Amino acid sequence: MRVLIGLLLAISAVACGSGATSATDRLHPCRIDEGPPDAFCGAYRVFEDRGARTGRTIDLKIVVAPALRRDPRPDPIFVFEGGPGGGAATLATQRIPMFRRFQTDRDIVLIDQRGTGGSNPLDCDQDDKPDDDPGLIDEHTVDRFRTCLQTLQADATRYTTSIAMDDIDDVRRFLGYDAINLWGGSYGTRAALVYLQRHEASVRAVVLDGVVPTDMRIPLYMARDGQRALDRMLDDCEKDTVGCASAYPGLRASTDALWAQLASKPRVTLPHPRTGAPLTITVSQQFAATVVLQALYTPEVSALLPRLLTDASRGDYKGLVALAFANDLPRGAISQGLFLSVVCAEDLPRIGAEDIARETAGRFIGRTLFETQVKPCEFWPRGLVDAEFYEPVRSPAPVLIFSGENDPVTPPVWGEHVHATLPNSRHIVVPGSGHITLMRGCVRQLVGRFFDAARVDAIDPACVNGLSRLPFFTTYTGAERRP
Incomplete structure (x- = not known):
């Protein structure tokens, strides 16, 4: 019996020095409805x-994927979700696999920022959204937000990034961590920068992927940056003389003609992309612009755009409509009210x-889409933002910055903008990548080495140089090279 007790004590001692950290003790x-089973x-x-x-109080939802090693590093990785409006903890099942490589040595911590996910979400989704509504922003959105504001159990002014x-x-203190690492993607980079600005002593190292600075003025540059990404796609198609340019001659002219064609807001009937039932829908410039912008986010989907744009210019809108429904996010994925409280x-x-x-x-992306997106700000309550919020962050903390070469919303100019004022930073532009580069090529390896060393000179980014834009689809089954 004494041997058994001794063995149990030994096992307990090992566990206390392993992944069973003070964070998980709290x-x-x-449960299956809360997050991943491990x-x-x-x-x-x-x-x-x-x-x-x-x-009023808010219960902030927390999910921690504990380090797998028995002797993990004491500095976890805190994941800051995009949006604004995404909840990192609510999306833990999707996010943790992206960070599994780093979980060997470190806890991965995901928290639903106030107003998102499971942290008193400012949820303005429709409960009764019809099957023929792909969920895009339109003129009816404003009325929905006005109604939503009256039903929220929240003071919408208390949900800014700084708070x-x-x-x-x-x-962080509740979980027992001292110095932490930050990873932010898209709006999550703004959150990470604000955290660094306000709580620098608690930060060991930072990775920013797809940078949204505090002075970016969301969504002012969406039209400019989206046009840049579309123009780059059209340029690359023209350069691909035996592939894309051969399959879609005159694609740029066809695309320009499409925007003019959609000014009349054609109303078409076609098979519903999910049910196959007849679907009657208005294909406006705003509708098509939103779908094209979303497609430019990811290399895999943007490779389809030459085909979709060509078909649409000929009056066949099935591809664009199908993509609109494919991009329809599940209920609660983005807390749209939080988006408004921030922006x-x-x-x-x-x-x-x-x-x-x-x-x-x-x-x-014309002013109609821009104005529709921010129209609710006319009545949405605004929180206070101090002048320091817009000041460049100049922390000496090591910061590794990634930008996708073809990103339509956070192109490299924004990464360079932040890099210029961070004295201990490095900016890597990932060829061929769109929005968020973490899963592209060797980027995760670079992030892992950086978090291990907490030094920007500890990595060699040459491995990204072999990346490029994915081949364009010349048919709906993939790329075919023509002689």
Whole structure:
């Protein structure tokens, strides 16, 4: 019996020095409806009004994928989700596999920022969205947000990025971590930069992927950056003389003609992409522009665009409509009210009418789409944002920055913008990549080495040089080279 007790004590001692960290001691194994079965779940309660420290509270949803080694490193990776409006913990089942390579040595921590996922989401999704609605932003969206605002159990002014990042630091302390690593993607890079600015002493190293600086003025440059990505796609098609250019001669002219063609807002009936039932839908410029912009996010989908644009210019809209429904996010994936609480407070006050006219003129994403997206800001409550929020972050912390060469929303110019003021940073542009580069080529290996060393000079980015745009589809089954 003494031998057995000794063995149990030895096992317990090993466990205490292994993946059973103080963080997981404060959580519980995730239930099937909470997160991955091998992760730990829980919540941390904060006041909605952090200054008053009274009134409504928010339970911040937490998911931790514990390190797999018995002697893990003490510095976890905190994952900051995009949007704004995405909840990292709610998306844990999709996100943790992306970071599994790093989980060998470190805990992976995902938290639903206040107003997202399971943290009092500012959810403005439709409960009764019809089957013929692909969920794109249109003129009816504004009325939906007005109604939504009246039903929210929240003070929408208390959901800005700075407030949310102070929450995150509270969670860090609750979980027992000292220095942490940050990974942010898209809007998550803004969140990470704000956390670094406000809680620098708690940061060991930072990776930014698809940079959204605090002074970006979302969504002002969406038209400019989206046009750049579309033009690059058209240029690359023309250069592919035995493939894309041969299959789709005059693609640029066909695309220009398409935008003019859709000014009449043709209403068409075609098979529903999911059910096969007859679907009658209006294919407007705004509809097509939204679908094309979304397609440009990912190399695999943008490879289809020459075919889809050619078909649409000939009056066959089945491909565009199918892609619209394929991009329809599941309910709750993005808390649209949180998007407004962030953008209406942090970005829109710095956008003037002349800015909108300048940035949308002559671009496929016109001012109608821009104005529809921000129209709810006319009545959405705005939180306070201090002047420091817009100041460049100049922290000495090591920061590794990635940009996709063909990114339609966070192109390399934004990565370079942030790199210029971070003295200990490095900016890597990934050839052929769109929005978010983590899963492209050797990028995860570079991220892993950087987090291990916490030095930007510890990696050799030459491995990305062999990457390029994926071959364009010349048929719906793939690329075929013509003689």
